[in-house]
Each structure stands twice: as structure tokens, then as C-alpha cells.
Amino acid sequence: MTVAVLAMSHSPLLEFTDPPPEVKESVEVAFDTARSFVSEYNPDLVVNFAPDHYNGFFYDIMPPFCIGFQADSVGDYGSQAGPLDVPADLARELAEFVLGKGVDLTISLRMEVDHGAVQPIELMFGDLAARPLIPVFVNSAAPPFCPVSRIRRLGEAVGQFFGNSDKRVLFIASGGLSHDPPIPQIATATAEQRALLLGGGRHLTGEARDARQRRIIDAARSFAAGTAEFQDLAPEWDETFLDIIERGELSTFDGWEPAWMTQIAGNSSHEVRTWIAAYSALAAHGEYEVTYRYYRPIREYIAGFAVTTAVSLG
16 A cells, blocks of 8 residues: 655646746746656556536535546646546445545536646646546535535545555645635625526536636736735745645644635635645555645736645655
8 A cells, every 4th residue: 555645736827827937937847846756656546636616516516525436527728628537436435435434425426527626637647547536526616615624534534445455546636725716606696607606607618618717817817917806815824734734733724714714815725625635635544744845826826836745654
């Protein structure tokens, strides 16, 4: 049994906005370092903890987390579309084990994922089907949010499942850190936005998707220029989060109230739940070591942008 973690921010804006050259270069160095780590580790299986941005999960039914027995990428923001290589029987066994540990869980036999799940796979492997992958959706955009302690318990149970495995398992976390992009909120949505959040945004036409994506790209450019009015990044909060991760003090997050996270670091800061799940899965195997840490607040990507890798010392 061997386990490791790659946790990284994602941004649909990587190919659509232009940070200063030194910033872009630093991100590429971080990606190259992560790729080298993943290539050397050469996982047999990826467990992918990822959010969704109202492309696969909507308010008609919004679970706190969900394991997919089959999954397809919707291909937003130019990401690769098509099926993921999900080992359905193993995914089913994992779900049954997690449920047996007392963690309430939703399953999907027809999961749809977006760039939040796909971008790390493309960056690390070049192709969606390069490795067998079990997708684990973690709600990080749609209030109300479950307590962070439930996310930690989810990760622990997933990690325990692989305790006797002969596979090299890579837990990938995708999202965060602080950011508050202009995604509609159900509490303040217009009638048109509410219809989209309730499921009307499922299977958008090409024209509708392009218009939606253009709004985010334009907002990112305004944010970088200092003319946008949405919430700023929170570098101190980000660094505190990374320090806790690096020290392995994951139970600290149990006291992080969702409303406080939103207030300090933005509504989409809840994507760090994917990190907490992945690192909790790693910690289920004993102490771990963070072998690489990159962080930079990047307004062009509307994100406190981070990349970490870690290995089990157990």
C-alpha cells in the first residue's frame, strides 16, 4: 500500500488571462514540479476530490458529497470532454465502505464533472483516461454547507478503504484557496439565475456556455485591473490554511464555521474542503510529509493559487 497527495488550485482562466510573466512562469514551475512528483510516483489509481460549478450538480438535488461509479466531463472552458476511466466495481466497494463507516454518502451512476475535476488530470497526465480514477464530488459552491468535520470524516473513511490495497493511490484535491468569483448565489439570484441554479444550466448550448464563460473572463480582467467590486483575495488566510495542512493538524478545521470562511475568504474558499478530504485520506495512513508547497495570490486567476504534494510516512 502506497498513498500520496497532489492538492492544487484550479482556474478556468489559465488560458484566458495574462498575469505578469514572472507570475505565469512561477505557476508553470509549480505545475512542472507537481508533474515530476506524479510521474515518479506513477499511481495505479487516482481518487479525485473536486467541486463543481453548477455544471453537474444543481439545487434540484445538492448532496454534500458524492462518489461517481461512472463520469463524463462536460468540457467547459476548453477542457477535455468525454468519459473518465472509472473502475465501477471498485468505486462501488469504496462507497459501501464509506457508508459502513457511518458517513452519509450519495452515489451517482451518471456523474458529470467540469473543469474543477478535469484541470488537474489534464495538467498532470495529459488525458482524462490516462489513469483509472474515482471521482468524489465535494459541494463547495452551494450553501448551506455541511460542517467541515464531516468532510474530514469522509476523507478518513476513503483513506481507510485503501489500507490493505496493493495499489499506488494518488489522492488529488482541486480548488481554492481564497476566492470569490461572480458565481450567482441562490439567496440573491434573479429569476433567470435561479432557474439555472435549479438545473436549467445543465447541458448548455455552445452559445450559452460561451456567454457564461465570457462573463467570468471579463470579470477576471476587471478584478486584475482593480475595477471589479467582488471580494478580494485573503493571502493571510491562505497561508494559515497551508500551515495547518503542513503541520498535519487537520482537526483544527473542525472549528472553521462556513459563514466565517465565506466572510474572510469568499464563497468559493469552500473549495478547500477538497484539500481537507484528500489530506484526511492521507492522514488515515499515519503521519505525512508535505514535500512541495507553492503559493501566490493571483488576481488574474481570481484565486489564492497553491500547489502542494505530500507522501505518507507510515
